[in-house]
Amino acid sequence: MSLLTVQHLQQHFPVRGGLLHRAVASCKAVDGVSFTLGQGETLGLVGESGCGKTTLGKAIVRLLKPTGGSIRFDGHDITQASTSAIRPLRRHMQMIFQDPAESLNPRHTVRDILEEPFVVQKLGSKEERRKWVLELLDKVGLPASGAEKFPFEFSGGQRQRIGIARAIALKPKLIVCDEPVSALDVSVQSQVLNLLLELQREMGLSYLFIAHGLSVVKHMSDRVAVMYLGKIVEMAPSEELYRNPRHAYTRALLDAIPVPDPAKRRERQLLQGDVPSPINPPAGCAFGHRMKHPKWQESVGVDLALREVAPGHWVQPCPCCT
Numbered sequence: 001m002s003l004l005t006v007q008h009l010q011q012h013f014p015v016r017g018g019l020l021h022r023a024v025a026s027c028k029a030v031d032g033v034s035f036t037l038g039q040g041e042t043l044g045l046v047g048e049s050g051c052g053k054t055t056l057g058k059a060i061v062r063l064l065k066p067t068g069g070s071i072r073f074d075g076h077d078i079t080q081a082s083t084s085a086i087r088p089l090r091r092h093m094q095m096i097f098q099d100p101a102e103s104l105n106p107r108h109t110v111r112d113i114l115e116e117p118f119v120v121q122k123l124g125s126k127e128e129r130r131k132w133v134l135e136l137l138d139k140v141g142l143p144a145s146g147a148e149k150f151p152f153e154f155s156g157g158q159r160q161r162i163g164i165a166r167a168i169a170l171k172p173k174l175i176v177c178d179e180p181v182s183a184l185d186v187s188v189q190s191q192v193l194n195l196l197l198e199l200q201r202e203m204g205l206s207y208l209f210i211a212h213g214l215s216v217v218k219h220m221s222d223r224v225a226v227m228y229l230g231k232i233v234e235m236a237p238s239e240e241l242y243r244n245p246r247h248a249y250t251r252a253l254l255d256a257i258p259v260p261d262p263a264k265r266r267e268r269q270l271l272q273g274d275v276p277s278p279i280n281p282p283a284g285c286a287f288g289h290r291m292k293h294p295k296w297q298e299s300v301g302v303d304l305a306l307r308e309v310a311p312g313h314w315v316q317p318c319p320c321c322t
Contacts, residue, residue, distance in 0.1 A: 002036040002037060002038055002072075003037055003038060003039045003041075003073070003074055003173055003174060003206050004036065004037040004060070004071075004072070004073055004074075004174060004206070004208075005036050005037075005070075005071075005072040006033060006034055006035050006036070006060065006069070006070070006071055006072075007034045007069055007070045007072075008032050008033070008034055008068065008069040008070070009030055009032070009033045009034070009056070009059060009066055009068070009069035009070070009071065010028070010030060010031055010032060010066060010067045010068035010069050011029050011030035011052070011055050011056070011059045011064060011066055011067055012026045012027065012028050012029065012030075012031075012067040012068075013026065013027040013029060014026060014027075015027055015279055025279050025280070026279070027278050027279050028230050028278045028279075028281060029052045029055040029230055029278055030052045030055050030056050030059060030066075030230050031052075031229075031230035031231055031278075031281075032069070032230075032231060033052075033056060033069075033227075033230075033231065033232055034069075034232070034306070035225055035232065035235060037174070037206055037208060038206065039173065039204065039206055040200070040204050040205070040206060041206055041207075041222050041223070042200070042206070042207040042208075042209050042220055042221045042222050042223075043207070043208055043209065043221060043222070043223050043224070043225060044209045044210075044211065044217035044218075044220060044221030044223070044224040044225065044238065045057075045208060045209065045210045045211075045224075045225050045227060046210075046211060046212065046214055046217050046224060046225070046226055046227065046253065047226060047227035047228055047253075048212075048228070048275060049212070050275060050278075051227045051228055051229055051230065051275075052227060052229070052230040052278070053178075053210045053227055054098075054178050054179075054210065056210075056227070057095065057176040057178050057208060057210055058095075058176075059071070060073075060093075060176060060208065061090075061093050061094070061095050061176055062078055062081070062086055062090075063095070065080070066079055066080075073089065073092075073093060073174070074089070074092060074173060076089060090121075091117070091121050091170035091171075091172065092170075092172050092173045092174065093172055093173065093174040093175075093176070094166075094167040094168070094170070094172045094174070094175050094176070095167065095175065095176045095177075095178060096160075096163050096164055096167050096175060096176070096177045096178065096180045097163060097178055097180075098178050098179040098180065098182060098183060099183055100151075100156060100159035100160040100162065100163045100183070101151070101152075101156070101159060103163055104151040104159060104162060104163065105151075106150060106151055106152055107150075108150070108151075109147065109148055109149060109150055110133075110137070110146050110147050110148070110149055110150070110151070110162055111130070111133050111147040111148060113151070113162065113166060114132075114133045114136055114137075114147075114162070114165055114166055114169060115129045115130075115132075115133055116166075117166065117169040117170050118132065118169065118170075121170060123170075132169070133147055134147065136165040136166075136168070136169055137165060139165065139168070139199070140161040140162070140164050140165045140168075140195060141161060141195065142158060142161055142162070142165070146158075146162075155188075156183060156184050156185075156188065157184050157185070157188035157191065157192060160180060160181070160183075160184060160192055161192070161195070163180075164180075164192070164195065164196070164199070168199060168203065168205075171203065172205070173204075173205070173206060174205070174206045174207075174208070175205055175206070175207055175208075176207075176208045176210070177196065177207055177208065177209045177210060177211075178210045179210055179211055179212065180192060180196070181193060181211075181216065182211065182212060182213075189216070193216065193219065193220060196220070197220070207220070209221055214242075214253055214254060214256075214257055215257055217238075218238055218242055221238045222237065222238060223235065223236065223237050223238060223241075223312070224236065224237075224238050224241045224242075226241075226247065226249060226250045226253065228249050228286060228287055229275060229276060229278060229281055229286045229287075230278055230281075231286075231304075231316070232306065232314075232316075233247045233249055233250070233287065233315070233316045233318075233321075234246060234247040234249075234250045234306075234314065234315045234316065235306065235313075235314045235315075236310075236312060236313040236314065236315075237312050237313070240310070240312070240313055241313070242254065244310075244313075246309060246313070246315040246322050247287075247315050247316060247318070247321050247322055248287060248288075248291070248293075248320075248321035248322070249287045249321065252271050256271075271291075272290070272291055272292075273290040273291060273292065274290070275290065276289060276290060283300045283301075284296060284297070284298075284299035284300035284301070284302065284304075284318075285299035285304065285316070285318040285319075285320055285321055287318075287321055288318060288320035288321055291320075293320035293321070294320075295319050295320035296320045298319040298320065299318050299319050299320055299321075302317070302318070302319065303317075304316045304317065304318060305317075
């Protein structure tokens with residue numbers, strides 16, 4: 001049984017205007033996303049900025065209440081669960097945020113930050129919590145003396161380690177990693193990524209790993225889902241997707257990966273035009289519309305739900321992109 005099952009998930013935000021501030025339109029940040037995630041598996045989620053990756057992650061851990069569709073976590077339907085009903089489940093699903101400087105309370109010491117999950121879930125005595133905090137710091141490679149310091153006294157990589165320690169404090173089953181290394185130096189990125197892999201092996205964690213860099217996603221993920229304008233356009237095992245991309249948008253993202261050899265030349269499919277507005281998305285294939293593909297009109301009215309074209313390899317059956 002899958003740990004996480006997402007079906008036709010929608011997250012729409014009202015766009016208000018006029019004197020009465022009424023809803024005049026809807027921003028379709030996530031529009032019909034479906035996937036599963038198994039225990040101990042990592043699903044990478046990639047796409048351009050504004051495609052809905054972070055919104056999807058927040059909806060899954062119920063920081064946002066979905067507009068439509070369903071989310072089943074560990075056998076529980078949490079789509080419309082109340083705050084009181086979902087609180088016991090929160091210890092099993094956590095999130096690592098993109099900017100560690102913004103996600104850590106600057107007025108709290110590291111001890112306060114790491115003790116808070118235990119306090120909220122009413123776990124342990126004061127002495128036990130102090131012991132658990134030191135164990136968490138050791139697990140993420142930080143000294144015990146750091147417990148009495150404030151977040152601003154640490155480097156960016158160290159602050160992200162504090163964020164990781166907070167996420168694993170309650171021994172969760174699922175962690176949504178929202179671009180956890182994008183704000184870090186390249187040398188520090190590898191350290192944090194290796195830490196995440198080590199914790200996954202040790203604790204059996206499942207990751208939804210959101211990122212821009214496809215090379216990072218390939219290193220981390222068992223499967224990769226490519227998202228464009230609120231929809232998943234392709235999903236496949238990591239090696240299969242990088243070896244045999246089927247959707248034009250996936251190929252364009254792979255072509256954008258820099259080659260470390262300046263003498264090597266290759267043909268690239270350059271992304272043209274602008275991403276359509278999620279408030280008024282085009283009919284048919286949004287990527288074909290952006291690229292002004294001559295076959296785009298053929299995609300209007302076509303069912304673009306993902307189809308399996310090879311074992312575990314799903315792609316949008318678009319006449320202009322596949």
